Amino acid sequence: MNRRPRAMILTAALAAFVLGGCGLSDPYTVNTPTDTVAHGDPRQPAPERRGARPPLERAVAPGGTSSTPTAALQRYATLYVNWTAQTLVRNLHELASISIGGARASALEAAARTGRDDTLRRAGVTNNGTVLAIAQRRGGDGNAWVVVTSETTRGSGAYDGLPLHTPHVTYATVARLNAGWVVKSWQPQS
Secondary structure, three states, X not given: OOHHHHHHHHHHHHHHHXXXXXXXXXXXXXXXXXXXXXHOOOOOOOHHHHOXXXXXXXXXXXXXXEOOHXXXXXXXXXXXXXXXXXXXXXXXXXXXXXXXXXXXHHHHHHHHHHHHOOHHHHHOOEEEEEEEEEEEOXXXXXXXXXXXXXXXXXXXXXXXXXXXXXEEEEEEEEEEEOOEEEEEEEEEOO
């Protein structure tokens, strides 16, 4: 194994271990504990009786899947950490269009809440970031991952003077659909 991927995995593992239990949370994220969106509406007939794609696949926009789990996580994380006050609601809707389950529900809920709140626009808030590492979580079923990002949030008022290049750890899961991989849950830890 060459040093760069190994260093990225070690960084993700260390960050998950150190920061995972700190109790810090992302003020812009709503974590939904259930996964009801992924299972569709129980009042609807089963997909095989509708003659349509299953509810999971209908929730994802055309072209919304990725060829690998890491590509799905990279795509989601990059969109998640790069936004301005003017683009945030649009970004959240795009996140919903490339995800299912809790990740989709959280993005839609945050879009609805953010669309009604002008605080970020008045403060001129921007968030820029990069993905530092993506690694599978040990002991999982292969669909559980840790994503480490470095972010900088800028703005006026309460957002003035925030620390630069803040590391963030997110626990995520992915799901395989017929068309490819999507993010199923996105749970920021720090």
